Structures are given as structure tokens and as C-alpha cells.
Amino acid sequence: MGFFARLLTWIVVLLASTLYVYAAPCTLRQLNPSVTVCTPGTNALVQSPVHVVAGSTDTNPVTAMQVYVDNKFTFQVNASTLDTFVNLSTGNHRITVQGWDSTGATFKQDVPVSMQPPCALNTTNQTVTICSVVNGSVVSQPFHVVAAATDSNPVTSMKLVIDGVSKGSIANSAILDLYVSNLTVGSHSISVQAQDNKSAPFSKVLNVSVTDASHGLSNLRHIIFFLQENRSFDSYFGMLGQYKASEGLANDVDGLNLNTTLNNTQGQPVHPFHYQTVCTENLSPAWDEAHVDVDGGLMDGFMLTTTSVPSTIDPTGTRAMGYYDQTDIPYYYEAAARFTTSDRFFSPALTNTVPNRLYMFTGTSFGNAFPPTPPSGGFTQPTIFAHLDQAGVSWRYYYQDGASSAFIQQFSIYKTDSAKVVPIANWFSDIMNDSTLPSVIFIERASPSARDEHPGANIQAGAADAANIINALIHSPSWKDSALILSYDEGGGLYDHVRPAREVKPDSLAPKLTSKNKPGAFNQTGIRVPLIVFSPWAKPSFVSHTARDYTSILRLIEDTFHVTPLTLRDKNADNMMEFFDFSGAPRLLTPPSLPAQPTNGICDNNREKAPGF
Template structure:
């Protein structure tokens, strides 16, 4: 059972596990992949695993399109689906309920192809594509070596910002899409709770910290932001990690640093995200704090990519409803892997028997509150969310896991990076552009939320950039003004 202080382990020789044994929670949140796409083929013959059978399909224009994988993991296959699927609230409604249907009709998961084909040049098979374990060996090996959650849903059928809000605040304040024009966002955050209870936290980022959307931590954020390359790896290896670490991937290509995005947002190459996951794991696994660590790899939302499990109903986090949606149903399943020496290898992690709800991003909040005594729930959603503590079911930290992971090491070519710079920006990158333009300059501009709001309204008249490279130039300027020192 789970109590306020201990999780009791059952069986011969069982010990009482204190929640104090977990001193570091590390969360890496990647982008826009469904559970079926990355992990649906993880186990072929396990009755307790809800994966793909191979006959799942969507119909469009009188034709049937089954789930499928590429024969070889070519660079082109690693970037599927290409182009990027649709991911606005209206798009996800069609994907989940089917073309022409919406609640209260039952979710059929029959509208992925029809929605994708609203752009006539798309290949209808694109959103039905997925990967075999051999093609994404890093996340697959970690899922098998520790635990995989096949009942983890995005917090809502919405795109990136609303779902990332849920992992930090337990609500999206009623906003269904990426909405820079509504900045600043005033929801209380788990970071505020950590500060109030004198718990340490840091956000490790690559190029852009999307946590800067949260106005209630803007005054602290410049002191809490650390570059992944310079700080996370060294902090982990030296045993200096805080109580809570949140890791943000790279969202843009970089000519200066010769790097491609590693967020796995379609059509970004999943191999670069695999490398990021492996580097995080290797640093944690070989750190002095390994036996006291819970590492969670999750994705914010499915990004329009097919999954076969209908999302269930959810608890509305609050009464906010400016866009007409009460956030009373979950989004599509997303990949979720739990990694800790306290987790048995091969675990299929699901909410405890009798739990009314699946895991969602608010489960992170529920877990942090209980582990670190952070007080009452932030919202009704994280009050209802099952926590992750029951997954830590070993009587000692005896699952050492792989000593290291092989991961892709090839550097992207200059042509690949240049091509990425010339590509049109996706919706998330355009939203980041507007956010960067609205950020205040240094701590002096953080006096009041009203000042922030006025600044945002004045600066949000941003010209839409035609290429990723143009967006990146403007984003770098905005974040360099905000941070104490430029870190992009």
C-alpha cells in the first residue's frame, strides 16, 4: 500500500521502503510521438501488455491503411511521418472520434488518416508508421530493463503547451492550443511548491526552455536554468543533482553547435532523441546518486501519430473553460518509461488495482508531492492522478540495469543542418518565436504580472518567419535578453 511515509513491500524477506530512499526525480519530456509508434511492438507475446497486434488500421477514400514499419532504419524512415501531422484540438478530436464525429460519440481512433489527408500531398500511410524495438533500441532496452507504462495518456487532447502545462501545474487554464497571445500564464506551479518547501530544482535545457511560459516562476527562472551540455552531465556524474530535475530537449537545429533537434517531433530524426535518452541514462546510472534516483522518460502528446487505445474520461482540473473544453477527457497514449534500481526488470507499470484513472502528466505532480511532502494538490486533476510509487517494488535498489547504452554517435552533416534551417517552422517553433518576443528583459521587468501582460501584448505583433533559421535568430535574441547571460 502507499502511505504518507512508506511503501510496504510484500513477500519473503520484504523490507519497508521509505520514500526518503528516492532523493532525485529526473523527468525528460520529449515531443509528439504516440505509444504505439515507439513502443507498441515492444513485447510480441505478453498478455499483460497492451501493444499492437498488427491488424490495426484506418480507412480513407475507400482504402484501408494498416499500421506498419519500415524494413530498414534509413534516415528517411527515422523521420516519419513527414510532413508533420496536424495537432490542434480540432485535429485531435477528428483523430480520436473519426471524421464527422465528436463527443458524445464513442472514440474510435479511426480519424488519423482522414485528418492527415486534409493536406492532399501527404502519404496516407505516414501517421500509421511506427518503429520496431531494434529501430529504437535505447528506449526499448530501458523499457525492458526497468518499467514501461502502457496506460499513460497525454493529459488532454491538445498540442504541446497545454500538455506541458499539466506536468508543471496540473492544468492548462482552459486553453486548448499553443497560445502565446495569452502569455503570461498565471497558474501556480510545482516549482513554486518546491521553493516554498526549501526543495531544490533545476530546469536543464538545450536551446529554449518552454518552462518560461510559466509567469509564476519567471523571477526565479534565470537562476534555475542550466544548459544541458555543460551542467546536467557534470551535475549527474558528480552527484550534484537537485531534488527535482526537468530536462528539455533541443527544438531547433544549430549551425553553430553542429546539432539537429533531438526532441523527436516529427519529422525530426528519432535517432537524435535516442541519443539524448541514452546520455541521460548513462550519466544517472554511473552517478553516486543512482540508487536514490527515479528517471522518467515521457512525451508531451501524440502529435497526430496513430495509437489504438481510446482515451478515457478525465477529471476536469478546474472550472476554467475559455475555449469551451472542460478538459474532461485525456489525450492519446504516449510513451512512458520508468527507470530506477528499485523497479523490477520487465515491469508493465499500471495504476494500482481500483484506481479510476490512468497515468497522465499530473502523475508526476502527484509523485513529487508525496515524495517531497509538498502539500495539497495543485488542482483536481493531480488530486485524482495515480502516483508512480508502487512501481518501486523491489526490496532494495538491486536492479542495476545496463551499465551503459549504445547510442547513435554520427554527427549530422552540414547539408542536413542547412536543410533544416531552410525548412518551414512547425507550429511549436512559431509559438516559441512569439514567446521569446514577449519575455521581459532581466529580473527588473518582473515586478508585476500586469507589467508582463502589457509587455507581452505590445511585443506579440511578430512577423511570421518563413524558415526555421529565421525563427531561431529571433528566438535567440528574445531569450538572450531574458537570461542573465546568453546560454543558447
């Protein structure tokens, strides 16, 4: 064979093996053939219409690319790349981008997404809703601005403008999600501007007050945090607004709508109802069930997941829709009405107790979507207690049901700091000496003795136990410079109508899931939970509407005592300054009178069902 013949053969072979990688909209996979979906990302939280961009890799010419939503054909382009917008309804969806090449071969990539608006949006076309921050709120830096546009046309950009100066923008998205820092202390105008592909921009404006991150926090010498178990905000404080109004206070709480209707496991409609018992059977708030409960923001799956904990008393799961009010937990209702609370306080992760309590101590669940087994010697993930040690800040951990019930025992730090883990009996004497009381205190819930308010336990017994601990502080010498924060570790599988808030991922670790688990990421909070902040420095009868999870408690501790943050989650969390008033003398130094918490309510699981079932 002559030289030119051999050269021609080489050229033919080379062309036959050429990998067609077209003008790439992003870094493409090299698998032959394959589709790479550039946007949206896997498990992304998106706003409709969602921007879909994809490219292809193939040794043969790619002749077409198609988009399917939940296996339904939506769009096609006769090209090797794709850039389009797709309308989605609220909920979970699977976007599939499929390529065709000249040989007739098909190849695809599936991307699960959640069309989960970051809050309830204004339904008027061409409007912007700012979900966080809230007009008139007091914020520390960095603060989180989350907004979304309602528009029938594709939104080409979302821009954040503060005091007339652009602070950032996001292209081809109807959602803006940015953190803001480096503002001066004082009042600022926040504007979120949206632009679509066919009309003039539209916007929403509000005002916030930026405070020094540590301004006034030196007034707090002691921060005490206390997490009870498994209660959603609506199940406990859904009627708080009405109670406040009955007491002559503002009805300023986003609580239950008693006309809400969800279907039980048999497709029967159920409304929220007042429990006729202070004891109910358990539910499952684990990763898979919690993601079904939220249902991509529809918040309609709570009864459907009750089959994870079968009940012969309530087989259709209506107990997930029950709530308590001031007749059941009067101590909490009056405390929330007179001290400070929030109707936008969330657990950090959309899963059950243990991963959320990992967040409480470490600012992350270090990839755990389900309860992990501690390794020999305990978890080595840095805790807030280790960082307090490094900063020379005193701390103490009180347990109620024996040292073995203390969650801190699952961490390696327990071996070196076990002397700081003491019985709750010490609390009542320790608080009598303000000068020796540690700076940071954690109070363990009393689970073995069923005083943690978990479903399955008597909520009044748990509330009375908490009231006893709190009242002791309120009437002690340590009250004058303390803040005690009471909350709940997660929602317990109980109904709440507010969808989870968007949050920064704490680290690069993805959830440890199998192919059988519901997809998801650590880019959102869990379910909304009750919160009461007890302090003489608390704003009386104040309700915060700013979205936070309880890693904000970590940020408050870190800013108050100059402690290094643990992860990106607590580093970027709001530090709860909005709950306090340090402008003068403490307004609640003489605490309001709180009622006794009764413990004589009917405890009978047979009464847990909704009326008529």
C-alpha cells in the first residue's frame, strides 16, 4: 500500500473514532455516548419555569435532544446541546434529558428536582416575594436573602440591590439566594429585582436594620439551650396567635388554618383537630417519610407516611393532623406570648432526631441522613463543646435520666470532659451562684423517663418537667444575665403547613443514601419547630418571622463568647440578635407570671384519632 493510501486509511480510522464533543455549555462527561445536564443540579430546589441546559458526548453526530418531565415529553431541539425553560408544578419531579445520534442510539440523564418555592409566593403575575429577610427585622451579618419571582415568562435574572447598589445577581433563575455581609450598622433598603425575557423589570423593596454581631451580647453571661423531642410548630403553637389575641396582644403568628384539608391513607379528607388526649402513638419523621411529608413543598404527605408506624387505633394516620392549645400546655402558651418566639424556626435537616442533634452539637450531621452508629471511642467530629474548650469558655451539660442518657457520650470529647457532664439536681443549686455558673449550658431531655414530650409520652409531664427547670432559673440570681432557649429537635412527623427554608450546605458531604431512599440534599432545613427564648433581655411578646434553624443557637454562642464556627451552616446562620433588646435596662428583669403546667390531662391513645374516624 502506497503512502497516500495508508494516510487515507489512517484519516478514515481517525474520523471513525472521533468523539463528538460539541460546544460545551459546561464540563461534559466523557462517557460515550452520554448526556450531561448542566442545570438544574441533582436534588436542586427550583422555581418554575426551570432553566434546563444540557450537552452531549458521542462518537457519532447527535441529531436531537429531548426533555421529559416525569416521563412526559416536553421539548425537543435538533441539535447536540439544549437550552430551554420548562414549566413545573409545585412538588417533586424527575427531569430527563435524552439524546439521539445518527445511528438511532439514545442515551439520557435523569435529574430529580423539587419545584419548591422558598415560601408562599404572591400569585400575581410579575411579582417578587422576599421570603427572607423580613421587613423591619433586625439582622446580624452575614444575613440570608431569599426571594422568588412569580412570572408566566422565563425569568432571565434576579438582582439584589441594597441602598441603590447592586450586591449580586443570578442569571436564568426565578430564585435569588444570597448571603450579605460588609454593610454598615444601621438601616438599609433591600430591593430584589426580577427581569424576564419579554418585559420591564419588577421588584420588591423592604427595610432591615443591621446590628453589630456582638452588640449588647456581653449582657448575656449564660446561654442555656434545651431541646425536647418531636413536635412541629403547628402541632403545638398552631393556635398561639388566637391565644395572644384573647390576651389583648397582637395576633402575629403564622399558625394553623383549621380549614386545611389533607387526605389520609384511604383518601378521606381530614382537617386539623384538637387532640382529646395528651398521649398519642408515635409517627416516623425519618428521611424518607419526612421528604414524603413535605412533598416538594406541598406539605400534604403527613398522614400518608404514618404506615411506617402501624396503628390499630388510628390505621389511617389522622393523628398526624392533631394539635394542642392553651388548655393543654398553658405554661408554654403564656411563656410564648409574654417572652419571645418565632414562627420560622426549623430543625436543621429534613430527617429524624439523631442527625438533627448532630447538627445541634457540630453544625452538621457529617453526611448522616439516618442515625449512625458511633465508632469505638465516639464521633470525632468537632463539637461546640470542643470549640468552647479551645476558646477557654466554661460549659456544663446536665442530664436528667442518668449519665448514660447523655447524647454527648456518643462523642470522643466525653472521655476528656466527662466531669462537666452532671445530673440535673446540680442545676438547681448551681444557678444560685451567678458568678460560678458556666457560660454555656446544655440540658439533656429526659427520654428514658418519658418526660421529653415525644409522641408516645405524656406531653404534660414533659412540659411540667421543662417548666420546673425554667422556673428555677427565672427566680434565681442568675436570671439577670441569662438566656434560656427551649426548642424541639424535629417535627416528629406531625403536620406543619410551612415548607422548609433554604439553607447553605454545612460542608461538602452529601447525604448517605441508597438507591431506595428519597433523593435530597442538605440545602434546606427540616420541619418548623416550636421555640421560646426566656431572658430578661428578650423583647416582650415578640414574634420573629425570619427563617432560621437551630444552628443559630450555635452562632449566638459563638458571637457572644468569641468562639470559632464549626461549619458553613452555623458560620452563616443569623445569631438571633433580633430576639433581644439591649438598648436599655432589661425589660423582663421582673418576669411575667406564668401559670402552673397541669399534668392531669387524659392520657389515652384510644382518643388520638380525628373526630369521625
